């Protein structure tokens with residue numbers, strides 16, 4: 001089969017590799033769609049993990065073969081995959097810190113080499129421990145909608161970390177695909193969302209996704225807008241879907257006492273940012289992070305996406321054949337005014 005193999009920093013090659021062999025409790029899935037995720041881009045461009053690997057973990061496709069002991073699925077089922085599933089039994093899982101669970105950290109979907117998702121290939125092997133995360137895609141929904149379950153899950157998990165009441169005002173900084181998902185999920189929870197971005201095209205979409213206020217450009221004037229909208233009280237929460245350290249400090253200042261600041265895009269380790277820690281101690285402003293998905297939310301995520309209460313279809317804007325995966329990664333790493341989610345279509 002054809003697969004895109006990571007051979008080193010910024011070196012993705014289309015190669016012929018064996019179709020994965022599956023064991024008794026496993027599935028073989030023909031990949032229809034795989035989303036290009038910023039975490040893969042980071043690994044490809046910064047070489048944070050050793051090659052060779054086949055990346056791609058926002059995967060949907062059709063089951064073509066099942067292992068002898070698999071009962072719940074059959075060949076022909078259209079499915080969305082989940083490459084990380086926690087054990088639900090360990091110390092971390094009992095604390096719902098699923099992303100820290102040792103089982104969760106293993107990758108259970110592969111197209112060969114060290115398991116890394118494998119979605120940039122024609123076929124993937126799905127291992128037994130991630131089978132509970134496989135979701136059937138309803139007939140009326142597309143593979144692309146199925147492939148969005150994983151990113152939507154990571155966003156819903158983050159939203160659940162916030163303690164919000166109806167009518168609260170929340171800032172969502174950055175209206176890329178992830179920011180837009182935040183905007184919609186927060187609106188569904190009854191929050192009034194202030195959406196910010198540098199691109200007017202994205203703010204237009206943010207309004208469609210439920211933003212009550214939108215803001216483009218200068219952040220110093222945004223302070224006045226926040227004060228105006230919250231009648232001087234400050235934000236109940238701010239979600240940063242952009243990795244700006246300067247914005248962390250600013251957004252902390254825009255929170256009301258006891259408000260929450262959630263970091264979603266600060267995935268690169270760097271020098272410590274200078275924060276006013278008395279704002280955390282005395283003003284009780286929580287600093288939160290959220291990373292990766294929560295398996296226990298998967299059924300709810302599937303309902304939100306497949307019912308289209310969170311309609312992810314406008315988020316997929318660029319589609320590439322498997323051979324052009326390197327171009328897809330390049331575009332996704334430098335979005336244009338009209339590009340949002342980029343996907344690879346191996347089939």
Ligand SMILES: [Zn+2]
Pocket residue numbers: 037038039057058150151
């Ligand atoms: Zn992802």
Ligand SMILES: [Zn+2]
Pocket residue numbers: 086087088089090091092093101102103104
């Ligand atoms: Zn666990």
